[in-house]
Amino acid sequence: MSEPIPAAPVVVLLHALGLSSRSWDGVVDALGDPFDCVAIDLPGYGDAAGSDRLTVEQSALVVAERLRALQPDRWLIAGHSMGGKVAAVVTAWAEAGEQGLIAPDGLVLVDASPPSPEPMSEQRRAGMEDWAEDGPVSPAQAERFVDQNAPHALPALRETAVADVQRAAPTAWLQWLERGSLEDWTDAVGVLRTPAVIVASDPGGDLGPAAQRRLTLPHVPGATVQEVDGAGHFVVLEQPQAVADAIAGLWQRVSGPRALPAAFARLIASDRVSAKTRAVMLARLDGPGDAPRALDDAQRDLLTALLARIIPQRGTDLDLAGRIDSQLAAGNDDGWRFGDLPPDVQAWRAGLDTVAAVAPGLADLPAEEQDAWITRFSDGEAGSDEPGLLDGRRMGLWFEDVRGEGVRVWLSHPAAQAWIRYDGFADGGDGERKQGYLRTRAGEREPWQRDWRTGAAR
Amino acid sequence: MDLTRMRRWAEHEEVDAVVIGTGAGGAPILARLAAAGRSVVALEAGPNWDPADHTPDEIQANELYWTGERLSGGGTPEAFGGNNSGTGVGGSTLHWGAFCPRPRADDFKTASTEGVGADWPLTLDELLPYLLEVEDFIGVSGPADYPWEPGRSYAMPPVARNAPADFMAAGCEALGIRATDGPAAMLSRDRQQPHWGLRPAANNSGSIHQGERTGAKATMDTTYLPFAVGHGAEIRAEAMVHGLERDSTGRITAVVYRQHGVDHRQRTKAVFLCGGGVESPRLLLNLDLANSSDQVGRNYLAHPAAQVWGRFDEPTMMWRGYPSSLITEDFWRSSDDSYASGYLIQSLGVMPVTLATSMARGGMWGERLMDRLEHYDHFAGIGINGECLPSDQNRLTLSDEVDEVGLRRARIDFTFGENEEKITDHGVDVMRRIWEAAGAKDVFVLPRNAHTEGTLRMGDDAGENVVDRDCRSFDVPNLWVCDNSVFPTSMIANPATTIMALALRTADVFLGRPLPA
Ligand SMILES: Cc1cc2nc3c(=O)[nH]c(=O)nc-3n(C[C@H](O)[C@H](O)[C@H](O)COP(=O)(O)OP(=O)(O)OC[C@H]3O[C@@H](n4cnc5c(N)ncnc54)[C@H](O)[C@@H]3O)c2cc1C
Numbered sequence: 013m014s015e016p017i018p019a020a021p022v023v024v025l026l027h028a029l030g031l032s033s034r035s036w037d038g039v040v041d042a043l044g045d046p047f048d049c050v051a052i053d054l055p056g057y058g059d060a061a062g063s064d065r066l067t068v069e070q071s072a073l074v075v076a077e078r079l080r081a082l083q084p085d086r087w088l089i090a091g092h093s094m095g096g097k098v099a100a101v102v103t104a105w106a107e108a109g110e111q112g113l114i115a116p117d118g119l120v121l122v123d124a125s126p127p128s129p130e131p132m133s134e135q136r137r138a139g140m141e142d143w144a145e146d147g148p149v150s151p152a153q154a155e156r157f158v159d160q161n162a163p164h165a166l167p168a169l170r171e172t173a174v175a176d177v178q179r180a181a182p183t184a185w186l187q188w189l190e191r192g193s194l195e196d197w198t199d200a201v202g203v204l205r206t207p208a209v210i211v212a213s214d215p216g217g218d219l220g221p222a223a224q225r226r227l228t229l230p231h232v233p234g235a236t237v238q239e240v241d242g243a244g245h246f247v248v249l250e251q252p253q254a255v256a257d258a259i260a261g262l263w264q265r266v267s268g269p270r271a272l273p274a275a276f277a278r279l280i281a282s283d284r285v286s287a288k289t290r291a292v293m294l295a296r297l298d299g300p301g302d303a304p305r306a307l308d309d310a311q312r313d314l315l316t317a318l319l320a321r322i323i324p325q326r327g328t329d330l331d332l333a334g335r336i337d338s339q340l341a342a343g344n345d346d347g348w349r350f351g352d353l354p355p356d357v358q359a360w361r362a363g364l365d366t367v368a369a370v371a372p373g374l375a376d377l378p379a380e381e382q383d384a385w386i387t388r389f390s391d392g393e394a395g396s397d398e399p400g401l402l403d404g405r406r407m408g409l410w411f412e413d414v415r416g417e418g419v420r421v422w423l424s425h426p427a428a429q430a431w432i433r434y435d436g437f438a439d440g441g442d443g444e445r446k447q448g449y450l451r452t453r454a455g456e457r458e459p460w461q462r463d464w465r466t467g468a469a470r
Numbered sequence: 471m472d473l474t475r476m477r478r479w480a481e482h483e484e485v486d487a488v489v490i491g492t493g494a495g496g497a498p499i500l501a502r503l504a505a506a507g508r509s510v511v512a513l514e515a516g517p518n519w520d521p522a523d524h525t526p527d528e529i530q531a532n533e534l535y536w537t538g539e540r541l542s543g544g545g546t547p548e549a550f551g552g553n554n555s556g557t558g559v560g561g562s563t564l565h566w567g568a569f570c571p572r573p574r575a576d577d578f579k580t581a582s583t584e585g586v587g588a589d590w591p592l593t594l595d596e597l598l599p600y601l602l603e604v605e606d607f608i609g610v611s612g613p614a615d616y617p618w619e620p621g622r623s624y625a626m627p628p629v630a631r632n633a634p635a636d637f638m639a640a641g642c643e644a645l646g647i648r649a650t651d652g653p654a655a656m657l658s659r660d661r662q663q664p665h666w667g668l669r670p671a672a673n674n675s676g677s678i679h680q681g682e683r684t685g686a687k688a689t690m691d692t693t694y695l696p697f698a699v700g701h702g703a704e705i706r707a708e709a710m711v712h713g714l715e716r717d718s719t720g721r722i723t724a725v726v727y728r729q730h731g732v733d734h735r736q737r738t739k740a741v742f743l744c745g746g747g748v749e750s751p752r753l754l755l756n757l758d759l760a761n762s763s764d765q766v767g768r769n770y771l772a773h774p775a776a777q778v779w780g781r782f783d784e785p786t787m788m789w790r791g792y793p794s795s796l797i798t799e800d801f802w803r804s805s806d807d808s809y810a811s812g813y814l815i816q817s818l819g820v821m822p823v824t825l826a827t828s829m830a831r832g833g834m835w836g837e838r839l840m841d842r843l844e845h846y847d848h849f850a851g852i853g854i855n856g857e858c859l860p861s862d863q864n865r866l867t868l869s870d871e872v873d874e875v876g877l878r879r880a881r882i883d884f885t886f887g888e889n890e891e892k893i894t895d896h897g898v899d900v901m902r903r904i905w906e907a908a909g910a911k912d913v914f915v916l917p918r919n920a921h922t923e924g925t926l927r928m929g930d931d932a933g934e935n936v937v938d939r940d941c942r943s944f945d946v947p948n949l950w951v952c953d954n955s956v957f958p959t960s961m962i963a964n965p966a967t968t969i970m971a972l973a974l975r976t977a978d979v980f981l982g983r984p985l986p987a
Contacts, residue, residue, distance in 0.1 A: 286683075289525040322835045326844065346532065347551025351541030351869070351881045383836065390833065415830035419839065423823045424529045432846040434822050436789030437526045439675035446684050448673025452791030454633035454850075455784035470785070 015085075015273040015467050020046035021117055021263060022084035024102075026075065026095030027051070028123075028246065029188050030149070030157060030177040032058025035092070038169050038252025043259060052078055054095065056184020058176060066187040068195055072101040076111040085274035085467070086267075088118040090259055092248055093219065094188055096124020097197065100231060104201045109281035109290045114274060118262040119208040119232065122255055123219045123245050126227035127197040131218050141189050144182035154178045161217075162246035169249040201231050205298065208232035209262045211255055213243035220245075271297055275467035276430040284438040284447055284460075293426045293437065300334035306341040306357045307333075311364040315414075317375035318367070321382050323418040327431030327465065335421045336360075350409045359402075363410040366401040370394050386411070430464040471559060471666075471691045473518060477702045484737040485509040487980070488725045489744060490711045490753075493561020494969040495953030496744030497690035497698065498604070502977030504703035511704045511736055512695075513727050515749075516557030518707040519564065521692065524681025528552075528823040531680035534564045538879070540748060541869050545885030548772050548919050549831075552679075552824070555748065555922060559707050560691035562746065563966065565679045568655040568687045569794045570610050571814055571963040572601060572622075574802065580859065580959055586810045586889060587859035588769075588958040591930045591939035592975075599986040600971035605653075608688035608970075609661060609669070612653035618799040626658045629672045632791025634817040634850035637782060639796055641908030647900075652797035652816055655688035655967070665700030666692050676789040676819050694970075709734070712875040714741065714757055714949075721948050728875050740948040740980070744973070747771075747922035747954035751866050752880040754926070754936075760943040760951075765936050767867055769860035770882055771924035771960040774890045776917050777818060777828075777853040778901035780910025781842075786850045788819030801854075801900060802962055809892040813856030814962055815901060822846055832916045842912070852904060854897035855920065858960035861887050866925050884919070921965055926955035940979040941972065952976045 023043065025036040033051035040049045054071045055063035065074060075098060079087070091099025099119060106113035143153045154177035158170060165173065210228055212221040221239050229235060240247050240254045248255050272280070280290055307315065315333040323332060340357050353359040367374060371385045371394070388394040392408030395401070402410055422428050429437070440446020451458055463470050479485050486508040489496045496512060503510045516536075525531060536555035542548055556562030575594040580587035605624075612624030628651030631639070635651075642649040656672050663669045669685040669692060678687050685692045699705060706729065713726030715735070724737045743750050751767045754760050796817040803812045820828075826843055834842065863885055868878040886894065898915050905913050929935030932944040937956055943949040952973050954965060961968065978985060 286522075286525060288523070289527050289530075292525065292527050292530045324837055324840055326840055345537045345539060347535050347537040347555060348540045348542050348549060350547060351543035351883070355539075355871075386835070390835070412831050415833075415835050416827045419826045419830040419843075420529075420823055423826050423843075424527075429822065432822055432843055434789060434846065435787075436675075436677055436821060439526055439677055439789075440673060440683065442522070445670065446673050446675065448675045449790040450674070452630045452632045452674050453636055454782060454786050457785070457787070461787070 015269065018086050020048060021086040021088050022048045022050055022082060023259060024075065024079065024087060024089040025049060025051040026054060026089070026091040026099050027057065028093035028095055030057070030180050030185065031173055031246070032176040032179070034058065034172045034176060035169065035246070035248050037172070038166060039248055039256045039259070042253045042256030050078065050082065054098065056181040056187070058179065061179050061181045064183070066184050068097060068101060068192045068197065071098045072105070073111070075102050076105065076113055080112050083278070086270070087116050088120065088259060088263060089116050090120035090122060091124055092122040093245065094125050094192070096121045097127060097192070100124070100127050100201045100204070101197055103204055103206050107205060107294070109277070109294055112281050112283070114277035114281055116206055117266045117270065119204065119206045120211065120259050120262060121208065121228055121232070122211040123213050123216060123247060124210070124224070124228055125193055125219065126223070127201040127231055128227055129196055130193040131223055131227070132193065137189055141186060144185040147182055149177050149180065149185070151178060158246065162244045162249040164244065165246065165249040173246070173249055204232050207262065207266050208235035209258050210235050210237045211247065211258045212237055212239050213245055213247040214239040214241050217245050272427055273430050273464060273467050275462050276426070276464040279435060279438050279464070280426065282438065283441040283443070286440070286442050289437050296425050299331050300338040303338035304341040305337045307337045307361065307364065310368065311361060312337055314364050314368055314375060317382070318386065318414065319418050321379065321386055322415055323422050325422060328422070328425060328427045330422065330425055332418055332421050336417055339421070353406055353409055359410055359413070362400060362402050363407065363414070366396050366407060369396055369398065369401060433464050435461060435464060471518065471520065471696055471699070473699065473705055476699045476704055478704050479509060479511055481734055481736050484739060485511050487740040487742060488513060488736055488738040489742045490725065491561060491744035491746065491749070491953065492559050492690055492695060492705060493556065493744060493746060493953065494563055494690065494966045495973050496561065496742065497694035498970045498973035499742050499744065499952060499977045500703045501694040501698040501701070502974055503980070504698045504701035506981050511706065513709040513711050513725060513736070514559050514705060514707050515710040516559065516707065518559040518705070519681070519691065521681070521683050521685050524683045526675065526677030526680050528680060528821050531565065534558055534681050536749070538873055541879060541881040543881060544864070544883035546919060548882065548884050550748070554920055555746065559695060559705055560689045563689040564681055564691070566966055567679060567794055567964070569816060569964050570605065570653045570655050570967050571797060571799070572653070573961050573963040573968055576803070577811070577961045577963070580811050580857070584810045590958050591928055596986060597968070597971050597975065600974045601967055603974060604967050604970040608655050608693045609657050610653055610655050611658040613651045617648045617650055618802070624653060629654060629656050629658045629792045629795060630674055631795045632676065632788060632793070632819050633786035634788050634819050634852065635796035637850050637908040637910070638817040638852050638904060641904035642798055644907035645903060647798055647800050647904065649796050649798040652794055654792060654795070656792050657686045663693060663696070665696040672792060674791045676791055676793050677821060678793065679821070710875050711753065712877055714759065720946055722946060740950065743949065743951045744953045747925055748866065748880050748882065750951055750953055750955045751925040752868070752877065755868050756877045760936060760945045760949060762945050763933055763936060765927055765934060767925050768862070768865050769924040769927055770864040770866050770884055771858040771860065771957060772884055772919040773858055773921050773960050774813065774856035774886065774894045774897070775853055775920035776894045776898050776915060777851050778898060778905055778913060778915050779849055779851045780905045780913040781845045781848045782850055782910060783848070785847050787847050788850055789821060791819060793819040801897065809896055810889050811857035811859070812962055813854040813893050813897050815852060815854055815897065818851035818853045820851055828916050828918065850910070852901045854893070854901070855962065855964055856890065856893040856897060857962050858923070859887060859889055860924060860927070860959060921954070921960070923954045923957040923960050923965060926951050927958050928956040929958060941976040950976060950980065
């Protein structure tokens with residue numbers, strides 16, 4: 013049994029400079045019922061025009077607060093222009109389990125302002141600042157601003173957008189132009205692991221397809237870039253269906269089971285877990301990637317086959333062989349080895365070569381025959397006296413290492429820990445008094461403890 | 471720990487003593503000498519931590535273990551690293567289990583009472599005042615009545631029992647075996663620790679082997695070391711000793727160590743070697759020192775520490791609560807001579823990666839392993855700590871491989887002798903019965919051994935021992951060794967408080983103080 017998959021996710025929508033949550037009305041309509049859309053007025057805009065929490069960080073904190081209140085198990089976040097920068101920051105926090113957030117299922121960046129300083133001509137920046145220098149943007153300027161960015165806006169959306177631009181707090185407007193858009197968040201955002209789609213209006217302006225590929229894509233390297241032909245920068249006002257399709261398409265792609273059950277991810281993100289513990293656990297979500305290796309392809313494939321039998325994973329599908337290989341290459345060292353085996357890298361290469369020599373084609377044998385070989389090797393009954401290979405006794409020792417390392421690497425992954433329903437890492441956060449546990453006896457549980465495999469109460 | 475305001479000495483200043491290693495042996499010596507006004511510098515190979523830096527994550531906790539490679543051989547090769555060897559300011563106490571049974575008088579003389587093993591040159595009477603001082607200073611909690619010693623009591627009530635302890639209590643009761651809360655250097659009440667500050671009562675985290683983050687568990691860096699620094703001792707972390715300079719008379723004049731890639735040389739009048747049961751003999755063998763008896767590295771000892779596991783109907787979630795909260799000493803001596811000396815039994819909560827690794831190393835794999843791990847949250851364990859007697863076949867030698875500072879690596883060959891096998895068999899049988907009586911299903915056994923002792927034996931005869939009854943080298947007049955390695959027998963009680971007591975006594979000898987009769 014694993015975590016149930018909800019029909020549809022929460023979709024958090026963050027608007028562009030001057031606009032408000034209402035700019036997403038067309039997208040929300042187009043997405044329709046199955047999506048639980050939460051369009052947010054960022055501080056200084058829409059109904060939040062009175063807020064003075066105007067920095068990028070504070071805007072992201074406001075979004076984080078909303079998410080903490082909502083506690084969505086599955087969620088997407090979409091950010092348009094200015095909102096895109098905020099969405100990227102929120103996603104980075106959520107991936108790191110910071111601010112009590114769990115990672116989103118997907119990120120949609122619509123003509124997004126990148127984490128880096130936004131490319132904007134000084135002349136245009138100065139011109140736009142002028143509009144709010146002496147108070148709210150005037151009706152005429154507001155119309156001009158909307159029309160320039162969305163020459164083909166749908167009439168109803170145009171009307172609310174023009175009204176929203178006039179409602180926007182002048183300080184918020186200035187804050188973004190003078191500070192927020194120029195802040196460098198590249199390191200803080202880093203490379204995101206959340207699946208992403210970049211929507212770029214074409215020809216677009218400063219934030220069109222070329223800028224998105226150059227400035228945004230490096231933060232979401234696997235993202236697809238969807239160009240929306242003939243659209244202006246305020247594409248949500250002009251072609252909401254195209255934006256909605258991008259969001260729905262992404263959900264379709266990511267709606268399978270998550271890397272971590274939501275309740276478990278939320279526990280990792282909670283204040284019962286220290287920042288250090290959270291960081292080391294979440295870092296393990298990344299596979300070995302192209303980390304340096306110690307084994308060649310054939311050795312690695314054989315190890316994969318052996319581990320599939322030795323550690324038949326439940327609740328996960330990790331590249332255990334790849335993880336072990338990159339550890340070997342990094343020289344990770346547990347403080348001892350069998351004195352009768354050569355140093356680790358040599359031992360693993362020799363052990364695998366011995367399997368290949370003594371039991372050729374093992375990976376293609378029926379499971380029972382593979383298991384029979386594993387038993388013989390483990391019992392020290394199969395090996396080779398050829399130079400460079402391991403004899404039976406040494407194979408027995410090395411197989412002990414394979415079993416030990418295999419299960420260690422598997423169970424150090426948070427998803428495996430969720431599967432065995434372990435929460436011992438949540439024994440206290442970074443406060444002066446660590447929470448620990450109040451209940452220690454069999455059958456007793458704390459109110460917050462769950463069946464982490466499914467997220468259900470115990 | 472906070473080292474920012476400690477007193478510092480220059481390398482060319484000749485200090486009264488250098489202490490190598492800051493674990494259970496080194497820390498109390500440092501504290502005693504500093505409090506007596508001696509100038510003392512501790513050199514510690516590992517880093518300095520704040521308890522809050524630790525993490526329950528078992529993989530990350532590798533940072534607390536001695537990870538310099540050791541070669542393990544013999545019939546029952548011992549795992550090192552996380553199994554028994556710490557590093558850092560505080561030594562292995564950073565991740566010790568804080569289980570503190572006391573040795574008994576007979577444990578010091580297995581040769582004269584049972585005709586096996588070796589007698590210690592010291593008696594319990596000589597050590598007991600120090601043991602009590604240690605327990606009082608680091609804070610040991612335990613039961614109000616100790617079934618095996620009428621009149622013994624502990625200053626603080628025991629910490630909460632966890633699920634394995636409850637099951638062990640039930641199983642023992644059904645079989646008529648006496649059991650009670652284990653003595654533990656784990657606070658059950660908030661207390662102020664001199665020169666450290668508030669140490670809170672235990673919060674029932676079970677991850678204490680990964681480094682306890684609150685100070686509830688006594689470690690050297692929350693007890694003796696802050697006291698030492700408060701009295702003017704200096705501690706240099708990440709300082710790996712690899713040389714001892716001597717004058718023409720053979721006295722040590724300086725200690726050579728590498729810190730951040732640079733070699734330093736501290737002048738000193740005396741040296742206390744407290745690197746633990748593997749590193750202390752390794753250093754002496756590498757330097758070919760203090761070995762006229764040819765005993766350095768011999769009689770390596772490791773406790774038989776077999777475990778029995780089972781699955782219970784109710785969730786045990788044994789990552790909660792102090793891991794070894796119940797003890798029985800009923801098997802400390804055999805009632806029918808089926809083994810010499812004996813063993814204790816403790817209840818066990820073990821964290822998942824550690825347990826799963828032992829299971830897999832013990833021979834489980836495939837669906838059978840997974841079927842068991844599926845019930846990890848219903849597991850409870852029980853384990854022995856048994857006597858290990860000295861044997862010629864168990865020996866630490868040097869391999870040809872060389873470490874980063876140019877010292878040859880240690881190779882440890884260890885094979886259980888007949889008595890260790892007997893103790894293990896007996897213990898496993900008793901534990902199986904306890905677990906069955908407690909309602910355990912799918913009971914399985916994990917063979918194991920624990921701790922690193924022996925190798926620099928203490929004794930009265932210079933021809934057969936490395937140090938004398940006061941832990942002073944027979945060969946090098948200003949070299950003292952005080953750690954796990956001086957143990958003539960392993961004893962049944964877990965070793966740490968005995969080492970601390972020996973350390974205080976050794977310091978008193980050095981200071982010329984009168985010793986308890
Ligand atoms: C997981 C675990 C659980 C345990 N549980 C218990 C328990 O419940 N009860 C109990 O009584 N005992 C327990 N022990 C054992 C106890 O911790 C040790 O017996 C005790 O700490 C040994 O003290 P020591 O001084 O000999 O060595 P250590 O405490 O290991 O200290 C040696 C120090 O010397 C340093 N060192 C070594 N070589 C050098 C060098 N060349 N230069 C500089 N520094 C050096 C090391 O880095 C280390 O910090 C446990 C041990 C472990 C590992």
